[in-house]
Amino acid sequence: MTQFYSTELARVSLLCYTEGMADLIMLGTGNAAVTQCYNTCFALRHGAGVLLVDAGGGNGILRRLEEANIPLPTIHHIFVTHTHTDHILGVVWVVRMIAQGMNSGKYEGVLHVYGHAEAMRVLELICRSTLPGKVCAHFGVDILFCALEDGAAFDAAGLPARAFDIGSTKAQQFGFEVVLPEGKRLTCLGDEPYNERAREYAAQADWLLCEAFCLYKDRERFKPYEKHHSTALDAGRLAAELEVVNLLLYHTEDKTLASRRHSYAEEAATYFTGSIHVPDDLEQIPL
Numbered sequence: 550m551t552q553f554y555s556t557e558l559a560r561v562s563l564l565c566y567t568e569g570m571a572d573l574i575m576l577g578t579g580n581a582a583v584t585q586c587y588n589t590c591f592a593l594r595h596g597a598g599v600l601l602v603d604a605g606g607g608n609g610i611l612r613r614l615e616e617a618n619i620p621l622p623t624i625h626h627i628f629v630t631h632t633h634t635d636h637i638l639g640v641v642w643v644v645r646m647i648a649q650g651m652n653s654g655k656y657e658g659v660l661h662v663y664g665h666a667e668a669m670r671v672l673e674l675i676c677r678s679t680l681p682g683k684v685c686a687h688f689g690v691d692i693l694f695c696a697l698e699d700g701a702a703f704d705a706a707g708l709p710a711r712a713f714d715i716g717s718t719k720a721q722q723f724g725f726e727v728v729l730p731e732g733k734r735l736t737c738l739g740d741e742p743y744n745e746r747a748r749e750y751a752a753q754a755d756w757l758l759c760e761a762f763c764l765y766k767d768r769e770r771f772k773p774y775e776k777h778h779s780t781a782l783d784a785g786r787l788a789a790e791l792e793v794v795n796l797l798l799y800h801t802e803d804k805t806l807a808s809r810r811h812s813y814a815e816e817a818a819t820y821f822t823g824s825i826h827v828p829d830d831l832e833q834i835p836l
């Protein structure tokens with residue numbers, strides 16, 4: 550299978566989806582340094598549309614999209630949380646392939662890339678510095694880098710969404726809230742510890758996507774707090790405090806993958822009694 554699916558294949562592969570459905574596809578679940586899984590990124594699929602959230606650190610995103618049966622012509626919305634290499638560099642590859650699809654008549658419509666102003670500036674700079682002119686010719690025409698303000702609304706593949714500044718102590722980072730079908734709410738907190746400024750978006754969410762760098766019991770081994778990250782225990786405590794319904798943990802180390810699903814959920818359950826999800830790469834979760 551080629552890296553760029555045809556428009557016809559995109560239509561065929563989506564016949565089983567209806568406009569009222571939404572699901573989450575975890576393309577990667579690991580932190581920046583993993584080698585046994587892919588960097589954390591995911592797709593929110595709604596009917597025939599897809600919102601891609603980050604894209605990992607390289608062209609491995611193209612294989613992940615193929616394995617997840619997400620044709621590039623279905624991606625018209627990308628959200629970039631921040632400029633760290635394990636989140637933004639894969640977006641360059643997606644932009645490249647979509648522009649090539651536009652040039653060959655295999656991609657229809659406009660690609661919207663969302664993020665805060667600095668993320669959009671850096672992404673466009675990398676693209677213009679590394680991609681050929683026939684790709685960059687689409688910028689500002691049918692590939693749009695859309696700089697969002699804190700609290701701004703955007704289109705998440707046909708679902709209403711709002712971006713928010715997570716209050717990062719490192720590079721500026723945005724999370725977002727999406728209103729799912731039937732009024733349910735999904736909140737992505739990015740990959741840093743929770744900041745109270747996000748409470749209005751995260752409290753009582755139906756789905757809370759939260760980083761968990763490692764187990765609390767393994768904190769001396771993986772040093773999460775030195776790297777400004779959280780543990781599964783911290784995430785469980787937070788989910789209980791915010792009274793969410795479902796907690797999903799990602800952005801983990803990759804040394805304990807064989808036991809990760811059980812051990813992370815067990816530690817988070819010390820505080821949180823709701824549903825806890827610790828997905829593997831390529832896992833699909835109905836919302």
